[in-house]
Amino acid sequence: MPMPVRDLMRAINRAKIIQIIRTAGLVSRVELAAESGLSKASVTGITAELIKEGLIIEKQSGEYEGGRRPKLLGLNPDGAYVVGVNLSIMEINVVIMNLEADIIANTSQPLENRHYSVDEITELMVTTVQTCMWEGNFARDRISGVGIGVPGPVYTNSGIIRFLPNYGWENVNLRDRIEARLGLPCFIDNSSNTLAAAERWFGEGKGIDNFLVVTLLNGVGLGIVINGHIYRGAEGIAGEFGHNIIIPDGPLCRCGKKGCVESFAGMISLIRDAKAAAAAGKWQPADIEAITFDSLVAELKSNNKIIIDIFNQAGTILGRGASHLVALFNPSRIIVTGTSVKAGRHLLEPFKAALANNTPEMCGSIDDLVFVKEWTDEQWARGAGSLALQELYKSPVSELTTD
Amino acid sequence: MPMPVRDLMRAINRAKIIQIIRTAGLVSRVELAAESGLSKASVTGITAELIKEGLIIEKQSGEYEGGRRPKLLGLNPDGAYVVGVNLSIMEINVVIMNLEADIIANTSQPLENRHYSVDEITELMVTTVQTCMWEGNFARDRISGVGIGVPGPVYTNSGIIRFLPNYGWENVNLRDRIEARLGLPCFIDNSSNTLAAAERWFGEGKGIDNFLVVTLLNGVGLGIVINGHIYRGAEGIAGEFGHNIIIPDGPLCRCGKKGCVESFAGMISLIRDAKAAAAAGKWQPADIEAITFDSLVAELKSNNKIIIDIFNQAGTILGRGASHLVALFNPSRIIVTGTSVKAGRHLLEPFKAALANNTPEMCGSIDDLVFVKEWTDEQWARGAGSLALQELYKSPVSELTTD
DNA sequence: CCAATTAATTCAATTATTGAATAAACCAGC
DNA sequence: GCTGGTTTATTCAATAATTGAATTAATTGG
Known part of the structure; x- marks a missing residue:
């Protein structure tokens, strides 16, 4: 389904205008012309089209600069709505959001600690969306x-989940099932990439073209943004940072290897280590079985040295792994997000220190390391919604094969 | 200097046509239309232009398919010539090559084992080209x-060499100096990227959009090809695979850190280890000081266990490092090239084995691992020439900011 | 030598961009 | 309150590229 070449130019320029408006927030037509390289005439035409479609609106008048005051254009927050759905170990999270990432509604569906079938998850997702x-x-x-x-690698084009460790699924097309039930265009990707999409659209990656998003969830993931696009690799499963082996004789990971980043720093691993330490009598939780990530965060707050050590180790491993990322990708920025940022300095300081210690000077600066401060569970779903936005407003330029 | 938007469409379509011709080799106008999505009318116009400019020619008639036989178009090998210049520790290599990577002429200028000034190298390069x-x-x-x-990281846009370990240069604009002297458009990049350009244009990366080129030279480098383009990162220094730390307490590397890939597997490191082993009396070379990489390859052939062990170790470290590349980039292919491929199986088998052992199954297949068989020193310069071709025929699509 | 078939070109129509001219909007100062 | 100067936005004819349809060219088999 290649777009007719004839319409390409318009589509490219439309996308260019939308993109500038989105990153600038408020911008006049003259500024749009200057920024895009298009003539004022074209900008008038394209913006008229976008306004007619409801995607953008004239929001207010700009500052007086000696003559007619510019009408500032901005995205129409109500120009489009998307639904974001995220599946995690704990729950299904659903949000409705507008073009400015405002969350209009959100619902979550807790999950039990057992294996669900594809049909069950499909059903739960659909009803939660409804x-x-x-x-x-x-x-x-x-x-x-x-x-x-x-939470697993996805072939995004076909919509097939390659592998879902939590439930042992393999090669499942969840997207098509949901799409058939909802009758709406659906897009699917692993959570690291949806979080990267959110950062690119609304977060710390706005206006930055090359950055990495390290996601600290049950596993450890990586969203890779290159030239403004999520990079997914040949089979769509790039970014398995969590399974870079750091300590060859380290703990066994669910990936089958030992000592990879995730085997130290995934939430699952942190909880495992905390439980093991408790079982060995190094600390006394109220109930070993009831240990959750949040309870460990509480232990950190109350200065439990054993738990602090576990998080320190995780941070150090993460930093060592991230030094490879810096050397390989030379990113403008590394954004660290995910549930585990709730652990705060006990995880992040050793991360930062290990990154600095293990990155050769010649590999460039590592100043731009951003830790997302506040993590709420609805951010998962917001990421998923951003994916839909990104796919919907994708510039056709990204489809051109180039040289 | 952004191209006027008006001319963009033509430029895009021209580039698209050239690109298809280049990868297909011989192709009719009808096939070009089908492949490019353009109309036959447009293809006629664009190809007429390209023929007039001498870039392509009608090479022969195609097979009879029931009617008029197609005229097959191909690149005009003499449509353009470029010069490739490579600087290594040993010598300056210069080639003149045509659009089919045939080497028309080549000259090399040996270098002494000392620090050269920028002026000296400029002068030597210019005279060697002449x-x-x-x-x-x-x-x-x-x-x-x-x-x-x-052999060092380069800011390609400005042409500034960030750092050249061999001669201790920092922030030197060699490109502008050469350009001023030769009066021809010059492009500069580190050798790993020029070798990647060569693979993309003429080698094992032809027609592949996402692949990695591991370069085993004095150092260890990585060329990253993403969506058909060399990826250079935010500052232009991506791909420092050689300085990923694998063994934190390993040998000291010239990057200042210990145990990075290069500290085991760079040619410099291999020679260092062989000399150390000789000094420790583990083997008896004719003259310790005279040990070169080629003499080590000879030792491998005569089954010197000590040297074999050194190469095995290097291969294993490379494989372990490469497993990270597979997990992070999910490349279609990994191409291994550079002087050290001359070491053959003693380096490459352990590489392959370690890669297989350290890559989790979920990170995708690693079947497509290609070792460039024959390495001759002129390949360095050919890579540099490919860089010029790539820059000259770059599609304007690559300049568009996208979303 | 003609019919059938495929390749390539020509041509008028369509469409998007553009520069220049025009219109609109706005403030300052008299 | 109105005029002048200035900036913003739109209109309009000209330009250039693509396109589908029609036409021409080339080729082989019968």
Whole structure:
């Protein structure tokens, strides 16, 4: 389904204009012309089209600069809505969000600690979306698309989940099932990439073209943004940072190898180590079985040295791994996000220190290391929603094969 | 200097046509239309332009398929010539090559084992190019561009060499000096990227969009090809694979850290280890000081266990490092090239084995591992020439900022 | 030598961009 | 309150590229 070459130029320029408006926030037509390289005439035409479609609106008048005051254009927050759905070990999270990433409604569906079948998850996702739509008082036809984030590698084009460790799924096309049930365009990717999409659209990656997003979730992942696009590799499974082996005789990971980043720094691993330490009598939790990540964060707050050591080690491993990322990708920025940022300095300081210690000077600066401060569970779903936005507004330039 | 948007479409389509012709070799106008998505009318127009400019020619008639036989178009091998210049520890290598990577002339200038100044290297490069042109009986105006490869990180846009370990240079603009002297468009990049350009244009990366080129030279480097383009990162210094630390308490590397890939597997390191082993009496070379890489390859052939062990270790470290590359980039292919491939199986088998052992199954296949068989020193310069070709025929698509 | 078939070109129509001219909007100062 | 100067935005004819349809060219088999 290649776009007719004839329409390409318009599509490219439309995308260019949208992109500038999105990163600038508020911008006049004259500035758009200057920034895009297009003539004022073209900008007038394209913006008229976008306004007619409801994607952008004239928001306010700009500052007086000696003559007619510019009308500042901005995204129409209500120009489109998307649904974000994220699957994690704990729950299914659903949000409805607008073009400015405001969350209009959100619903979550807790999951039990057992293996679910594909049919069960499909059913739960669909009903949770429906509930969320009901609560947000939304009709289906106001939704432009649905983004789905899952904790495992995905072939994004076909929509097939290659492998889902939590439930032992292999080669499952969850996207098509959901799409068939909802009747809306659906996109699926692993959660690291959806979080990267969110950072690129709304977060710390806005306006930056080359950056990395390290995601500290149950596993450890990496979203790679290159030239403004999520890089997925040949088979769509790039970014398995969590399975870079750092200590060859380290703990066994669910990937089958020993000592990879995730085997130290994934939430699952942190909890495992904390439980092992408790079982060995190094500390006394109320109930070993009831240890959760949040309870460990509480232990950190109360200065439990054993737990602090576990997090320090995880941070150090992460930093050592990240030094490879710096050398290989030379990113403008590394953004660290995910549930585990809640651990705060006990994880992040050793991360930073190990990164600095293990990165040769010649590999460039590592100043731009950003830790996302606040993590709430709805960010997962927001990431998934961003994926839908990104796919919906993708510039056709990205489809051109180039040289 | 952004291209006027008006001319963009033509430029894109021209580049698209050239690209298809280059990868296909011989192709009819009808096939070009089908492949490019353009109409036959446009293809006629664009190819007429390209033929007039001498870039492509009608090479022969195609097979009879029931009607008029197609005229097959191909690159005009004499449509353009470029010069490639490579700087290594040993010598300056210069070639003149055509659009089919045939080497028309080549000249090399041995270097002494000492620090050269920028002026000296500039002078030597210019005179070597001039000698090569004389020998090839080439006039300056037949050369479209000059590519320069150097063994160190380069800011390609500005042409500034960030750092050249061999001679202790920092922030030197060699490109502008050469350009001023030769009066031809010059491009500069580190040798790993020029070798990647060569693989992309003429070698094992032809027609592949996402692959990695591991370069085993005095140091260890990495050329990263993403979406058909060399990826250079935010500051232009991506791909420092050689300085990924594998064994934190390993040998000291010239990068200042210990135990990085290069500290085991760079040619310099291999020679260092062989000399140390000789000094420790583990083997008896004729003259310790005279040990070169080629003499070590000879030792491998005569089954010197000590030397074999050194190469095995290097291969294993490379494989362990490469497993990270597979997990992070999910490349279609990994191409291994550079002087050290001359070491053959003693280096490459352990490489392959360690890669297999250290790559989790979930990170995808690693079947497509290609070792460039024959390495000759002129390949360095050919890589540099490919860089010039790549820059000269770059599609304007690559300049568009996208989303 | 003609019919059938495929390749390539020509040509008028369409469409997007553009520079220049025009219109609109706005403030300052008289 | 109105005029002048200035900046923003739109209009409009000209330009250039693509396209589908029609035409021409080339080729072989019967």
